Amino acid sequence: MINHDRLLTKFGVSMKFGDKYIPLEKFNKMREESLKNPEKFWGEQAKCLDWDKTWDKVLEWNPPYARWFVNGKLNASYNCVDRHIKGSRRNKAAIIWENENGDCRTLTYYELYREVNKFANVLQNLGVDKGDRVAIYLPMIPEAVIAMLACARIGAIHTVVFSGFSSDALAERINDAGAEVLITADILYRRGKKINLKNIVDKSLLDCPSINYVVYVHRDKDNDIKLKEGRDYLWDELMKGAKKYVKPVSVESNHPLFILYTSGTTGKPKGVVHSTGGYLVYVTKTMEWTWGINDMDVFWCTADIGWITGHSYVVYAPLSLGTTTVIYEGAIDYPNPGRIWEIIENHGVTILYTAPTAIRMLMKYGEEWVKSHDLSTLRMLGSVGEPINPKAWEWYYEVVGQKRCPIADCYWQTETGGHIIYPPLGIQNIPLKPGSATFPGIGIDADVVDENGNSLPPNKKGLLVIKNPWPGMLLGLWKNDVRYRKAYWERIKNCYCPSDYAIKDEDGYFWILGRADEVLNVAGHRIGTAELEHVLVSHPLVAEAAVIGKPDEIKGEVPVAFVIPRKEIDDKKEAKEQIIKYVRDTLGPVAAPTMIFFVNKLPKTRSGKIMRRVLKKLILGEDLGDLSTIEDNTSIEEIKNELSDFV
Numbered sequence: 001m002i003n004h005d006r007l008l009t010k011f012g013v014s015m016k017f018g019d020k021y022i023p024l025e026k027f028n029k030m031r032e033e034s035l036k037n038p039e040k041f042w043g044e045q046a047k048c049l050d051w052d053k054t055w056d057k058v059l060e061w062n063p064p065y066a067r068w069f070v071n072g073k074l075n076a077s078y079n080c081v082d083r084h085i086k087g088s089r090r091n092k093a094a095i096i097w098e099n100e101n102g103d104c105r106t107l108t109y110y111e112l113y114r115e116v117n118k119f120a121n122v123l124q125n126l127g128v129d130k131g132d133r134v135a136i137y138l139p140m141i142p143e144a145v146i147a148m149l150a151c152a153r154i155g156a157i158h159t160v161v162f163s164g165f166s167s168d169a170l171a172e173r174i175n176d177a178g179a180e181v182l183i184t185a186d187i188l189y190r191r192g193k194k195i196n197l198k199n200i201v202d203k204s205l206l207d208c209p210s211i212n213y214v215v216y217v218h219r220d221k222d223n224d225i226k227l228k229e230g231r232d233y234l235w236d237e238l239m240k241g242a243k244k245y246v247k248p249v250s251v252e253s254n255h256p257l258f259i260l261y262t263s264g265t266t267g268k269p270k271g272v273v274h275s276t277g278g279y280l281v282y283v284t285k286t287m288e289w290t291w292g293i294n295d296m297d298v299f300w301c302t303a304d305i306g307w308i309t310g311h312s313y314v315v316y317a318p319l320s321l322g323t324t325t326v327i328y329e330g331a332i333d334y335p336n337p338g339r340i341w342e343i344i345e346n347h348g349v350t351i352l353y354t355a356p357t358a359i360r361m362l363m364k365y366g367e368e369w370v371k372s373h374d375l376s377t378l379r380m381l382g383s384v385g386e387p388i389n390p391k392a393w394e395w396y397y398e399v400v401g402q403k404r405c406p407i408a409d410c411y412w413q414t415e416t417g418g419h420i421i422y423p424p425l426g427i428q429n430i431p432l433k434p435g436s437a438t439f440p441g442i443g444i445d446a447d448v449v450d451e452n453g454n455s456l457p458p459n460k461k462g463l464l465v466i467k468n469p470w471p472g473m474l475l476g477l478w479k480n481d482v483r484y485r486k487a488y489w490e491r492i493k494n495c496y497c498p499s500d501y502a503i504k505d506e507d508g509y510f511w512i513l514g515r516a517d518e519v520l521n522v523a524g525h526r527i528g529t530a531e532l533e534h535v536l537v538s539h540p541l542v543a544e545a546a547v548i549g550k551p552d553e554i555k556g557e558v559p560v561a562f563v564i565p566r567k568e569i570d571d572k573k574e575a576k577e578q579i580i581k582y583v584r585d586t587l588g589p590v591a592a593p594t595m596i597f598f599v600n601k602l603p604k605t606r607s608g609k610i611m612r613r614v615l616k617k618l619i620l621g622e623d624l625g626d627l628s629t630i631e632d633n634t635s636i637e638e639i640k641n642e643l644s645d646f647v
């Protein structure tokens with residue numbers, strides 16, 4: 001059993017956001033209704049969107065496939081822009097963009113509307129039709145949002161690839177999705193440096209036969225972009241001749257809005273497919289329920305649009321609600337550690353939504369950086385991506401939120417579309433426990449169970465499961481039904497299993513304890529150990545590899561690799577650097593191992609499975625536990641010697 005009492009601090013159940021435990025009538029009542037009669041409940045909630053045609057049925061549930069608002073018709077871009085320009089939000093800022101130099105660009109809803117329409121026409125002119133896939137590989141610039149919404153406007157399915165990913169990762173995603181058009185840029189700016197995206201794209205495109213056209217946002221006007229005739233075009237040039245209005249294509253609610261790739265337990269990323277109607281209803285409502293959005297809000301979610309947090313809470317939910325969303329291109333601590341606070345002050349941000357890894361990093365810089373800025377506009381905070389440790393929670397609450405702003409710790413995944421365990425602060429203030437994402441949300445029937453699916457008593461560690469479908473639930477995995485069933489529905493019968501360990505305490509609070517599969521969480525990013533091992537063994541020096549996550553003060557976890565070399569290595573230091581660089585170039589910097597150990601053997605079971613659990617205990621210097629299934633004990637001694645300098 002995990003003793004989480006130590007996690008309870010003075011901010012525990014008696015904190016000021018709820019005088020005593022269970023003042024939750026309103027939330028409890030809504031939650032009860034949502035579970036008792038989901039069709040009636042979600043049918044009511046779906047009125048938060050403008051529909052072209054009402055659905056025939058709220059939910060068709062053929063486990064494990066949920067189809068929401070069946071035969072209802074709508075358009076996501078209409079809901080995120082058109083409907084706002086008809087009223088008082090027409091000239092309200094939709095997007096406030098800023099970069100590391102302090103350059104700003106604001107797009108009102110009307111301006112966003114114009115750009116989305118024109119770019120939708122650009123896509124049409126490139127032959128993009130309803131259901132076609134468009135890959136977006138762009139930094140955090142307004143064009144990324146415009147491109148996403150333009151796809152949605154014509155019913156095309158976007159697949160955004162994080163701009164920190166390498167050429168191989170980009171090519172793999174383009175090929176899996178079968179994307180026909182790629183929207184990208186010549187460069188991105190980060191930490192004062194120019195990163196040449198075009199070079200990466202050129203390399204990818206050697207291996208992407210489905211791509212017919214590439215559209216480049218030309219940013220570095222001092223340098224020309226070398227375009228391939230008949231394939232490559234410049235964004236600005238295409239926009240010049242574009243029509244000013246494109247009628248939004250009305251799609252059935254379950255028409256895919258996007259595919260987003262995430263890491264799994266095999267070497268290949270999973271293409272998570274989200275719907276239009278169910279997804280948009282779910283992100284819109286969860287944003288409202290989490291923070292109670294109003295028209296004065298300036299919302300800043302620091303996630304990159306390349307991740308689900310960026311899709312749901314930088315783009316779709318804020319814009320559907322007519323909120324102002326802040327987009328920042330660059331590192332939040334560059335050019336100085338006060339950058340993030342400066343942006344909040346500059347734009348009067350009212351809600352900040354960021355990740356524990358960022359909070360821990362900012363905490364290290366010291367509170368002076370925070371205190372020298374006026375953060376009085378902040379009214380609420382959010383945390384996402386990994387469990388937040390109480391020390392970081394307290395700092396976030398006291399120093400950043402000045403003990404005034406409750407923190408919504410939101411647990412969810414790429415697959416869930418939106419928050420699933422989170423405090424419903426928009427409905428009512430509730431007591432928060434630092435480190436707990438509080439309760440399963442409205443419409444979410446969650447539990448903690450053992451491997452056989454039996455519900456566990458309070459404070460027993462088990463697997464988190466969701467027992468019912470919800471509108472933000474993925475439609476499936478792109479062209480991979482078998483994997484969809486296997487990855488989420490086979491571990492625990494009749495339940496969606498997110499593969500996270502959790503406990504439920506005696507007050508009903510859920511505590512997420514980390515991954516229950518071979519997936520690492522590095523600075524809030526999911527990295528599959530199998531994916532990483534697959535890349536490692538493709539390096540000429542590597543015969544076999546095993547990757548584990550080592551706890552890290554800032555990033556939560558960092559990848560560490562144990563490698564059996566193909567041949568005797570003379571210069572180990574150089575070989576390690578070479579391999580790390582190779583992973584960086586192949587998978588992207590987030591996946592690069594921080595340490596590599598060369599060994600002759602890896603601990604394996606008699607059936608040949610690598611015992612990563614043992615490697616992890618070795619690196620932590622912990623007791624190794626039961627070793628009865630190990631094939632060869634000598635591997636342990638050798639690794640112990642290799643590690644002796646580090647443990």
Ligand code: PRX
Pocket residue numbers: 262308309383384385386387388409410411412413414415437498499500512513514515521524525526
């Ligand atoms: O392990 C959980 C962790 O991040 C995983 C989902 O990663 P991804 O699909 O990339 O989405 C990240 C942003 C939603 C989960 O399975 N995780 C996410 N949020 C939390 C969390 N763990 C604990 N507390 C959270 N608030």
